[in-house]
Amino acid sequence: MKKGLFITFEGADGCGKTTQLRLLYEYLTKKGYEVVITREPGAAGLGEKIREILLNYSGEVSDRCESFLFLADRAQHIDMIVNPNVEAGKIVLCDRHTDSTVAYQGYGRQLPIDRIKMLNEIAVAGRHPDLTFVFDIDVEVSMERVGQNKDRMESAGREFYNRVKHGYLELALQEPQRIKVIDASKSINEIHADVIRFFEDFQKI
Numbered sequence: 001m002k003k004g005l006f007i008t009f010e011g012a013d014g015c016g017k018t019t020q021l022r023l024l025y026e027y028l029t030k031k032g033y034e035v036v037i038t039r040e041p042g043a044a045g046l047g048e049k050i051r052e053i054l055l056n057y058s059g060e061v062s063d064r065c066e067s068f069l070f071l072a073d074r075a076q077h078i079d080m081i082v083n084p085n086v087e088a089g090k091i092v093l094c095d096r097h098t099d100s101t102v103a104y105q106g107y108g109r110q111l112p113i114d115r116i117k118m119l120n121e122i123a124v125a126g127r128h129p130d131l132t133f134v135f136d137i138d139v140e141v142s143m144e145r146v147g148q149n150k151d152r153m154e155s156a157g158r159e160f161y162n163r164v165k166h167g168y169l170e171l172a173l174q175e176p177q178r179i180k181v182i183d184a185s186k187s188i189n190e191i192h193a194d195v196i197r198f199f200e201d202f203q204k205i
């Protein structure tokens with residue numbers, strides 16, 4: 001039986017991870033792999049409804065409620081999309097996953113990191129990414145790229161984004177085998193080359 005893979009793409013808003021996800025998708029499909037693209041929050045089905053609330057609800061949302069909504073979306077996503085595809089031997093490329101909750105709700109909103117990690121474990125029920133890319137970007141650049149038209153999460157401010165950036169780098173220090181940090185200030189092609197290099201190195205293990 002072929003072995004599937006679960007690869008996640010992480011980083012602050014505007015870091016360019018979605019572009020890199022698509023480039024890796026093209027690279028892998030050309031090589032003959034079966035690849036699926038998905039995202040959190042808001043994969044197909046119920047996830048789209050949860051995403052709508054998380055990004056566009058205009059009333060007050062408590063930080064704990066926000067966390068549980070991301071986690072509910074994750075549980076549904078793992079059960080309905082990630083697991084069936086990985087078990088079928090496909091490569092699943094996912095735009096954001098557990099590290100986003102640690103970086104944004106843990107470091108960003110300053111909820112207890114250990115508890116967020118524990119809740120993540122419940123949401124994923126044993127499925128963990130095989131490889132994760134963190135696209136590290138300067139906070140100023142990130143905010144500039146997001147621009148004026150901000151969604152609910154993007155409106156959190158500069159201090160929040162400083163903490164998110166720091167959170168991602170802390171996570172990468174804790175799990176260097178899984179999490180590869182990529183300098184997102186380079187050109188699209190240079191970043192793509194870094195992604196491929198890390199992917200090929202990972203395949204050799």
Ligand code: TYD
Nearest residue numbers: 013014040041070096097100101104153154
């Ligand atoms: P999205 O439009 O998908 O942003 P991006 O294109 O940058 O990925 O919006 C997702 C937003 O939700 C983004 O601001 C990060 C945030 N988020 C969390 O705060 N916690 C989470 O667990 C996840 C998955 C996302």
